[in-house]
Amino acid sequence: DTAVSQTPKYLVTQMGNDKSIKCEQNLGHDTMYWYKQDSKKFLKIMFSYNNKELIINETVPNRFSPKSPDKAHLNLHINSLELGDSAVYFCASSQSGGGPEQYFGPGTRLTVT
């Protein structure tokens, strides 16, 4: 049973396209996150949702739009993809009031050509 899953695992697309990454967690958590890991492996938070409400929105281009249809799902839609968007995107989840640790998905490697 995968706790935090992401689809797809790999995504190769051309500049200007629009793409989505999906995340699902079966841990019963109420908070979900998106992180970006660049080519130097630096990890930076992008967004966080708590009970479907956006609570963290870092300085991210507005081409990136998260959406949480329910507590178990958090999707990331990216418009007009650019070369600089190439990275690994990680989804994570945690339970508010249940400890601050976050559990990560396997990542989605996005390559923009």
Place this chain on the structure above:
Amino acid sequence: AQSVTQLGSHVSVSEGALVLLRCNYSSSVPPYLFWYVQYPNQGLQLLLKYTSAATLVKGINGFEAEFKKSETSFHLTKPSAHMSDAAEYFCAVSAASNDYKLSFGAGTTVTVRA
């Protein structure tokens, strides 16, 4: 705001030798501290966490870390390295006052020599 600094981007150890990865934190409020491990082409796995209970924290795979407030440090150690410990290690900090947003260090790559 919280931040962490990992000293040493690359650590090479012999199999059976001590593994020591250094992490210093900065936080204006009591921090929560974590070590995560990332194996090649995989996600991040939680090794251990400090959440203001015991200062010596034991984690999985024989790793442990000690919280030292006076030194603002949270170094990770393992007495005897195994080949399977080769991976990327990240120190991270969060705080309840910041919606538990994790701020990561730059990571330390560990290689293990036979």
